[in-house]
Every structure is written in structure tokens, then in C-alpha cells.
Amino acid sequence: MSPFYLPVGALPNGDSMIHVFPVIVFSNLCVNRELHCQKHHDKHFALTVYIVDTSLSGENILSKKKSTIWSFFSSVRLAIVLLLIIALIAMIGTLFPQREAAAELAGRIPPGLFSFLQKMQIFDLYHSVWFILLMGLLAVNLLICSLNRFPAAWNRFRSSPIPRDPDAFKDLGEENLFYPESDVKKATDAATHLLKKKYHSFKQADEKGSVYLCAQKGRFAHFGVYMVHLSILGFICGAVIGSVSGIDGSVKILEGETISVIGLRNGGKMMPLPFSVRCDKFTLERYKNGAPRIFQSDLTFIKNDRAVRSVKLLVNHPVVFEGFHFYQASYGSVTGKKATLALLRDGGRRDIVNVSAGYTFDLPGKEGIFKVLRVEDNMMQMGPAIKIAVHSEKEAATFWVFRDIDRIRQVIPDVSERVPVFNPGLFRPYTFSLLEIEKKYYTGLQVNRDPGTPVVAAAAVLLISGLMIIIFSYARQIWIRIDQDDGRVRIGIAGRSIKNKVGLKHEVRYLLAQLKDNLENPK
């Protein structure tokens, strides 16, 4: 047996030992199970004797018989199984398209299968009953596991001046013992001085003629695990708050337009905002290779017909207005109603007119009037086009004018002859050509409100701190006992550490050497 500590561990399946004597369970980390089982029986005796001394009332704990449900939920095996099932479900979710994307799959698989999968909530797996149920189970498991083990950690944290493990000094090796020439008082003073210098604080107790001194460092390490577990509960809480009272929507605003209603992502419903938003301007800058460099919207928030605030919204720089977060998510363009048209009259005269659908205009030579019937962004996959009707006293003609007529003619050289309505020169002596159709940008905004975010952020901080504590720090407890052995003063040092046993060994040696030095060479 190690002279430093006794690795009595928690049997994860809710062994009665841990419930009855949480006091002595000082290691729920780093415990070897075989070791535990083997210790179990020879420890049992000593423990029943020892419990009299502890601050926790023995009877009280004994009477609290843990139910089967409690031990089911407090088992680590359940936690592991739950984590694996959650991982599996999450995995399945990445194989099937989720939410909006699922519609695409509908056309490719049999309708029966699709509706079955839909019923099983495979297409919204992360918000499905399955997933929520698993997360709920995990939360309960985590809570009960932690509650079950916390008293032990708390007792370790509080530290008792006399080791709770009665065997701590029993098999102390020679290297941890030292017989000074001085009396008990002097030895105690020297030990007190040393502990004060090295650990800042210590506790002292006298028992049956022995003096016990106890010092501890890194005691907060006992709580690392609970911080991590609490943070997971925090994430789950934050997610629940978010899904219950959060808003996840989006909206597209054309340059110059104002909106006051957003579309919700889930279910496709619309939601009115308590204010309106106007997109004053949309700016897009590109790199040389054509990739977007910056896109931004100049927005104005309007409340009760008054412009309250004007902002520039950029990707990665959201804006908050009345609790709603606005994100620059996307952009796009739509065909406007305006087009620029050139009229070429045989013999030279060229006029340029700005038109829109419904626009009526006299031909420059007063041969008749023409009317713009339609403005199309992409007519029959052949690019932008407008439909024009020309009337004169003698004739009437209706035809399309394509912007890319030259390119179309390269593919179908005789298009004007074969399809007269595609001939821009159908009304003599004019030839129409479409120079450009106006494009209007719209800005795509993501609009969110998630009251769960601060909870999740706090949980994230807690998670990282907890993990850092678990991995990088360790709790170490040192006891110095000064007693009489066959009439000689004896100093013994025992220590306990969950991790870094080698470091503990060095520390005990160092303390003993210091103590020896102080007592043998007093200043």
C-alpha cells in the first residue's frame, strides 16, 4: 500500500459504500476499480469505527436509503452510454438533409419512406423529441452524478486537520519519519512555522497526545469536475431558453425599401417587428478575382414614423436594436423595372431612352408610337429582354428586344428570320437595341433574439475554467503529526494527492528536510 494515501474509490454503479461513507471517498478521479474492490473489505472495518469522529452524522446518512432510480441515474455507465447515443444521433443528423434542405430529398426517395422519415423527425433531428429526451436524460444523469459525489468533494475541500483516513500514518516509511532531539512544543513550533511559510495557512488539532497539523494547496481542484458538469447543464438551459423564447428570422430588403415584418426560419411564419427597418443603400466591393471583398448595408431603424438610428451593417459586425440582433447575411439582385433602350433609325439618327413597363413614347420621326409591354430579366434563357409594341397608322408590330442579340445570332444566325418576334428591326426603319436593364440590390439580413446567449456564454467560461482546473491543477494535502513513540518525539509527514504522486513524494521529502534543518540548526 502506498504510504501517502489510500485510493478508496467510488464504484460507479452506486456501490453502497459511497453513499454511506462519502467522507472517505476522496478520489473519484484516477481510481482503479480492481484496487477498490480489493481494498473494500479490509477497509470496511476501520471505517465503521472511524465514522464516529466525522462531522457528518452517521445515522442520518445510513437512514437515507438510496432508491434504485437514484442509483440508476447516478451511474457513470449511464452517462457514457448517453454520450455515445447522442454522438450517434448527431451523426445520423449529418447524413440526412436537415430542415429546409430536406425538401430536395423528397423528390428522390419514395414518398412513403419520406413521410416515414419525416414522422420520425429525421429531418429536424436536433430539435426532435429523441434528441430533447436524450439531452434531458443526460441533464438528470449529470445532476444526480454530481449531487451524489459532491459531499465527498466538499469534505476534501474543507480538509480536516486529522486525516480522515485512519491509516494515513500507519504504514509511514522511514523516509517520512524523523525523531528530533527537541520536545513536542518546539517541534510543533518549527512545523507550524514551516507550513505557514510554504502554504500560508494550516489547521491544527490535538488528539490523544498527538499534534496534527494540516495544510492544503490547490484545494479548488476538487471542484473542477463540478464546474464542467454545471457548465453542461448551463448549455442545456441556455439552449432551452433560446428555443422557448428566442426568435430566429431573416428578411430581404431592397435598396430604398422599408420592412417591418420578418420571416421566421422555423415553420416559415411571418413575424411583425415593433419597428421598421429601411435599407438606404447597399454597397458591394469585389476583389480582382471577382470574390466579394466587403458588402454592407446602410440601415435606418424607424420607430413611430421617426428615424431613430442609422447604422452601417457589415458581415461579422452585428447591430443590436431593441433586443433584436441584425446580421449581414447575404445579398442578391433583382431586375428592376427600368431599362435603357437605343433606337437606331436607318440613315444614322440614334436616340437613347430610359423606359419601364407601360411606358409609351413617340418614335423620333413621328412614324408612330411604341409601348414597352414587359421587362424580363432572363427571357427563355437568352438573357435580359423587353417586349415592345409599335403602332403606326399603317401597321402594328410586337417583338422582343434582347440585350445579347449579337451572341444569340452567333448561335442561331438566322434567328430574326425564323422567329420574327425576336427581330429587333421588325418595325422599319428602326432597329431597337437593349443597352441595359437596371439591377437592384437587396440585402439579406439575419434577425435574431436569443435570451439564452448570456447563459451559454457564462457556461462556456465555466466549462473552460473547469477543464483547466481539472487538467492543469491538482489538490495536495499534507499532514504533519507530532507524537511520542517510546518516549521519543516523533514527527511524521503524510500526504495525499490525486495526481502527480511523484511530486507529492518530493514535497514530503523536502518538508522533512526543512524541518530537520530548522530543528537541528536553530537560528
Add this chain to the structure above:
Amino acid sequence: MINTAILSWVTFIYFGAFVFYLFRMILEHPFWGKLASWIAWTGLIAHSVALIIRWKASYDLAIGHVPLSNFYESLIFFAWTIVFLYLLMERQLKNHSIGVFVMPMAFLMMAYASIAPGINNRIEPLIPALQSNWLTSHVLTCFMGYAAFTVTFALGIMFFVRKVVARNSSGVRAFIHLLPSDDQIDDLIYSCAALGFIFLTLGIVTGSVWAHYAWGSYWSWDPKETWSFITWLIYAVMLHVRLMRGWRGVRMAAMAIVGFGCVLFTYLGVNLLPSLHSYLT
């Protein structure tokens, strides 16, 4: 570009280091271990210089950003973190045998970056979503995590190799006695997995913060997010079974390999699925 030229040389340097680590194991002379270590350090320094040159070059092109923004750069940085982490570990442990298992990983990563078709090694400007200070911290922490898991994986492989060679009594005895003992490997597997777990957690958290600013939601179950979560769960299970259920040896080595499978899928496999993280393709 000078940086890619240096980086292709670094690939061969890492391969050389691997060969000399292997010499150390087979010829049993400590000289080869020292030489291998020196070569690996030289490679790491050249690698770092290349990264800095690439960084500077991006500023000269007036599109300055850290060299962590596309698939090529991520592979290169992945290899860098693996070698960096390994060499730190080697200094601590004073054991050259692990290099035989880790260096091939770094070499393969570098080789893939320069050979694989369709990998663009040019410095590309950042699209608006990537123009964020969170880019550096997110990518840095994620890849430190990935690297720690890669070393864990190499240790897992080493554990099994040791087991197999030990079983054949006629096997190379020298090879065995230079490797750390089962218990030491087991401790190393745990330490590396724990380190990776911390970094992966940091990576996920920084990613979440960034997503909160860029996409308007700290978590959107995008495949990359989901797979990083799956990886996180697997390593959480790995740490729990060790600490709470006393798993050791073979089981931990197997977990190290399974975990690395998840890491690889998070890093590469996810590109086969539609994703918001599609910057890599």
C-alpha cells in the same frame, strides 16, 4: 512563390527525420535519434519561416491575413502543430522512439498539401465572413487540438505495434526495449487526449463566439459543428472511462484510434456534406 518552395522542401526534411528516427530504432545507436531530432527541429524552423513569409506575402498583395484561410494553409498548419507538439513532448520525455510514429503523420500531411490535385496553394483574399479576429484564435485552437489527437493516435498505433512485436518472440527485440513501457504509453495517451480535449473545447467555444457574430447564432448544427461535437463527445467518453471506470492499455489505445477517426472526419469528411464551413473546398 518562395514560401511554397520552402514548404515542399520541409516535406522532405520531415521524411528524412522519420527515416533517421527509424534508424535509431533499428540500429540502436543514440546518434541517429539525436540526428533525427535535429533534422526535425530544422524542418520546424524552416516551416515556421515559410509560414511567416507567406503571412508577409499576403500583406504585400494588400490582402493581408494569417495563413490559415484555405485548405492548403490548414494542412500546412496542421503539420506544423503536429511537429511542434511532438518536439516539445520529445524534449520532456527524452525518448526518440515516438518520432517514428508521429513524423509520418506530419510528412503525409505536407505531402498531401503539395501533391493532391485540386489543392490551391495560392494566397487568396478573405471573403467577408472570414474577415474576423476570431479566425486566428479559432483555427489556432482547433488545430492544436487536432495535433494533440494526432499524437494520441500515433501513440495508440505505437501501443499496438509494441503488443504485436512483443508477441512474436522472434521479432525485433531492440525495437521493443526502446519504446516506452505499456504504462508510460498509456499515461501519454491520456495526457495527450486531455490536452487535445482542452484545445478542442477552446476551438469549439471560439468558433461559437465567432458564429454568434458572423452567422447570428452560436450553434446552428452545421455538419462541421456537429462533427466537432461528436469528436468532443468521443473524447469526453474516453476521459470518463479512464478516470471513472479505470480503462487502461488496449482499450485506451483503441479509443485513441477511434477518436482520431472522428477528428479526420471533422476535418476532411465533412467537406463531402453541404456545409457553412465550405471555405476549404
